[in-house]
Amino acid sequence: MPHNKKMDLSREDLRKHNRGRLLKLIATGMSLSRSDLAANMGLTKTAITHIANEMIELGYVEEAGKEESSRPGRKNIGLDISEKAPKSVGLLIMRDYIRAVLCDMKLNILKDVSVYREWADKEELTGEILSAVRKVLPEGTRLGGIGVASIGPIDTKEGVIKKPLFFHGIQDVHVGELLEEEFEVPVFCDNDNQSAALAEHLFGNARGYEDVLMVGMGRGVGSGIIIHGERFSGHDGYAPEIGHVSIDKDGPMCTCGRRGCLETYVNSTTNMRNMRDASGRELKFKEYCRLSSELPPLDAVFLDIVEKLSVGILNLVNLLNPEVVILGHGAVDCPDRYFKLLEDNIHERKFSNKDKRTLVLKPFFGKDAHVLGGACNVISRYFNGELL
Ligand SMILES: [Zn+2]
Incomplete structure (x- = not known):
């Protein structure tokens, strides 16, 4: 009977969906008590108890934490991820x-x-x-x-x-x-x-934000996008490539065949060469970061990178209006003042919603x-x- 089969399937889907939401709230530390979970998931406490018991049975979740109430007979024990969980x-x-x-x-x-x-x-x-x-x-x-x-x-x-x-x-x-x-x-x-982007969205500095842009700076410039709380996924699953968004149609030729792509200006090889020339010293990137506040020519190289990044990132900010931009990979060592400057540039130059700043942050997990x-x-x- 196709009709009943369909009903069963959707009920099963809903069950998995609710189990998953419960697991996420517990694992990410958003809700640990049954009453928190009920409020967060919009379900009754009885329903939560039922789902939690199933998840305890399956070895995903276990009872944990302190009693939340001192009143006798009204114990409210928290939940945690079981050591037996996959x-x-x-x-x-x-x-x-x-x-x-x-x-x-x-x-x-x-x-x-x-x-x-x-x-x-x-x-x-x-x-x-x-x-x-x-x-x-x-x-x-x-x-x-x-x-x-x-x-x-x-x-x-x-x-x-x-x-x-x-x-x-x-x-x-x-x-x-x-x-x-x-x-x-x-x-x-x-x-x-x-x-x-997913790690930062679920557990890190982008937790609680729906729209997130991740930019990774290395040999090239890469990106990740979370939109409406979900990983952005095109029809064929390829990632968005901010590195190949052009910031100057007359700019230098890129490996992709276009001109002026963001990563022709901002990549670790070019950055390191410019920093060496500006400082007259062959150092590690971390040391250039440390010296940037003392050597004006070196500071100028960093400011130029911030300017190029501002232009490239603003193209995506104007398209997607993310709440937060996370700048990772090599960028995690950069002094905070450059992050602040990038955030100011984006705030001043973006087109829509001037009342709300688009935050520019380092990844909570750094290089991990x-x-x-x-x-x-x-x-x-x-x-x-x-x-x-
Ligand atoms: Zn390119």
Whole structure:
């Protein structure tokens, strides 16, 4: 009977959806008591008790915390994520390193392995990927899934790293299939900055905001977008690329074939060269950051980067009107005053809603945001009910 089947399916979907919401509120620390959960989810306390009991039974949630009331017979015990709950692996794949972490559902890192290398070829890379994931998986781990956060372009639907620039000629890495076959768990692949946006949105500095723009500064400039509280996803799953938004049609030629793309001006190679020339010293980026307040020519290089970023980011701010912009990867070491200046520029020059500032923040998770984003590619599937 098709009608009843449909009814059953939607009831099952609703059940998963509610279980996922409960898990998210507990894991992200937004609600820990049954009454908080009832208020947040718009359900009765009886309904919450029912869902919580199911989740305790399934090993996701456990009773925890103190009694909230001293009145006899009215104990209100909080809830927490169970130690038995499934764990997730986050795997970050970059041009010259990979990093794997094992996380619990509250995004605590339980194991952490990094391998730094200029990859010789695809075989070496995939061999190290499998070995790094094995190393973060203690015997008997209840593994829910593996989430990949990779440099792009990446086909997120097929789990294939296509043909990144400066990736030692490596292309078409079927990382999703590779991990699924080896570890027999669901694998979710995404661009590194999309993944970091998710981590910041669920657990970090963008928590509680619906519309978020993540910008990652490195060899190139990448981006991730959360819109209406959901990961932005085009029809084919490719990530938004702010690095290839032009800020000058007559500007320098970009590797993509256009002129004046943001990342032709703002990339780690050019930045480091300009900083070396301005200071007359060969230093690490962190040291240039520290010296920038003492050396005016060096300060000028930073101010120029802020100006270029302001123009590029404003293009997206005027299109999407995000509440918060998170600037990550290499940018996490930059002095706060440049973040403030970027925020002021955006506020003064944006077209709409002048009453509300678009915040510009560092990632709460700093340089861990991207690998944790990998883990969030799995954890978010628990929160939306897909893996429950
Ligand atoms: Zn370009």
